[in-house]
Amino acid sequence: MNAKNSRDGLLTEAIDYYADHGVRDTSLRTLAAAIGTSQRMLHYHFGDRGDLLAAVITEVVAREIAALEAMSAEERDPFDALGRHWARVRATARKFGPLYFELSTHAMYGAPYAVRLPEVLVTRYAAVFAQTYATVTDAEHSSRLARLTLGVGRGLLFDVLLDDDLDAADAAVAEFTAMVRHRIAHRRDHGT
Template sequence: MSPNAAATAAAPIERLWTVVSDVTAWPRHLDTFDEIVAAAGNGSGGEVGRRFRVRQPGLPAATYEITEWSPPTTFTWVARSPGVVTTAAHILIPTDRGTELALSVEWRGPLAPLVRLLATRRTQRMIEIEATTLTRSPSPMGEARDALLAGIVNHYAARGVRDTSLRTLASAVGTSQRMLNYHFGSREDVLTAVIDVIAGQQARQIGALFAQAADPFEAGRRNWDETVAGAQVFAPLWFELASHAMHDTPSAGRLREVMVAAQLREFTRLYAEHTTPGHAASLARLTLAVGRGLVFSLLLDGDRVGADRAISEFTTMVRRALSDS
């Protein structure tokens, strides 16, 4: 029996087709492919006659040519080698639960019986993985990095960075080291991406809250509430990453930018609407220091009431400072 597999995505056929038909992006999601590159002069899209160089783990490289292309339901490609022709079909079928993806592989030619004997079991496992993975999250392949990064951030928030290797991290978030290398690069690049997420969100949060609120002090209070809510999950990771900057780790330069400089710029800009540039810069640094100091103590002693009172007192001091300027 030829290898075949099927899985269902909770998505319309057109959306799943964007994933299945984007063959050059498959290696970003699928550990069963190392590389898919459009042959010279063929581009990267899919139409009958287009050819792609395909490398898969443990298999010789092969050139596949598309022989059937019927969006959004079907595409088939064929690889020819001495003694055997490999045909792989990809069929999308609308159902009442979404869209079913059916995959199959067939060998023909004088050496086909030998290939079936040697390769059927392994090929069956591979296409089962492919059917499951391609239908699990039927969104454009470009979103794979964001989904993977979200898992990494959550893992680090729960367990810390410590000396976690890429291999250990990959196992923890349900991917491979090769995929981490593909999307991010080195371990330091992974940390930089994590820093951009948790620190970048804070800087954007500051600007958004103050833009929405008529009273800047009310916006400041809301910023404190949201910071505390996020701190319950991410603050231990935040302070651990800050220690990396203090020890001049390879990602320290980026840490200083997003954890200090970016937020100082945002607070300075906001204060400068009410006072002189120099005074605004001083208040910005004071605001950042007070907020982080209170978050640090809150995480250790759990005294939210005391922290809130301190923020109220600080707000009063800032009001007075701005009215006197």
């Protein structure tokens, strides 16, 4: 089997296709033709369409989590790591943002394949943010900040996809970061 028809090769091709065209009601046959493989190969590696979509979003999120973990390990200041992560999200917003939100709506509507997506899209991501914040605050506070950061970041990403105002989103990220830094410093200085 050549690399293009390997599971990883097909998954990368599927991610790129869906990122460029959206998921919509694309059948496995249509996807296979578009990425230069057969429907049989997609079935062999992924099962049905839902299983492929679950693999797509799991892989996209896994790549983002790995990047955030690497940034957190490289930076002494967690806010520098989070700033680098925002820059990465910002740079890929147009390509992966619509795919992310489209598949998220499948989870919201209870698509059978999407039953694990909340764990992938919320729990895993929040855990990495919490780990990053844990270097500067206690576990309970870092957990709350993780959910807040996740919500703010996704809201800003959603807005950017609608209005394309990257400058406004960057300014909001800077303001949010300043507020969180201030809150952490206040807690540390006053024991609250």
